[in-house]
Amino acid sequence: MATLSTGKSCFRHRWQIAFVFAFFLGALLPISTTWSAEKKSSAVDLRGTWEVSWRGARDTYTGTLTVLEKLDANIFSGTLLIINSRGERLTQDAILHVNGKSITINCSNASKSPYYSDNFYVTLDGKVMTGHSVDSAGQMGSSIKFLKR
Secondary structure (H helix, E strand, C coil): CHHHHHCHHHHHHHHHHHHHHHHHHHHHHHHHHHHHHHHHCCCCCCCEEEEEEEECCCCEEEEEEEEEEEEECCEEEEEEEEEECCCCEEEEEEEEEEECCEEEEEEECCCCCCCCCEEEEEEEECCEEEEEEEECCCCEEEEEEEEEC
16 A cells, blocks of 8 residues: 555556557557558559540540550559541540549640640549540530540
């Protein structure tokens, strides 16, 4: 009883409890950070060929998006080939940025001049991406659909 009245024993138990808590926290922290790092880097793999059906601001288009390379956990590169309603073909380089199910496709280096580069804002649902387009001049296309082959 004398040790309780001085408070030394209670103080010692608090340190023991704090030590045990810190030990378990230190043991669990690496597991939780490893799990979250794996979760962030497990983006979908968009590589392959996608059929394109697009109603742009001034015309309708068909074609293919070929995703060639995974540059980073959430960034891919490829090429977009589109054919307008008159049969004219155009290619552009494409960079795809993945953020969960939202994907932004930024195109550049059009094979024809003058041409405003296209940007697509789509949502991934299985093997289908749907959304809309806005070119570099601000013209908005009403719908686009990419279907993975």
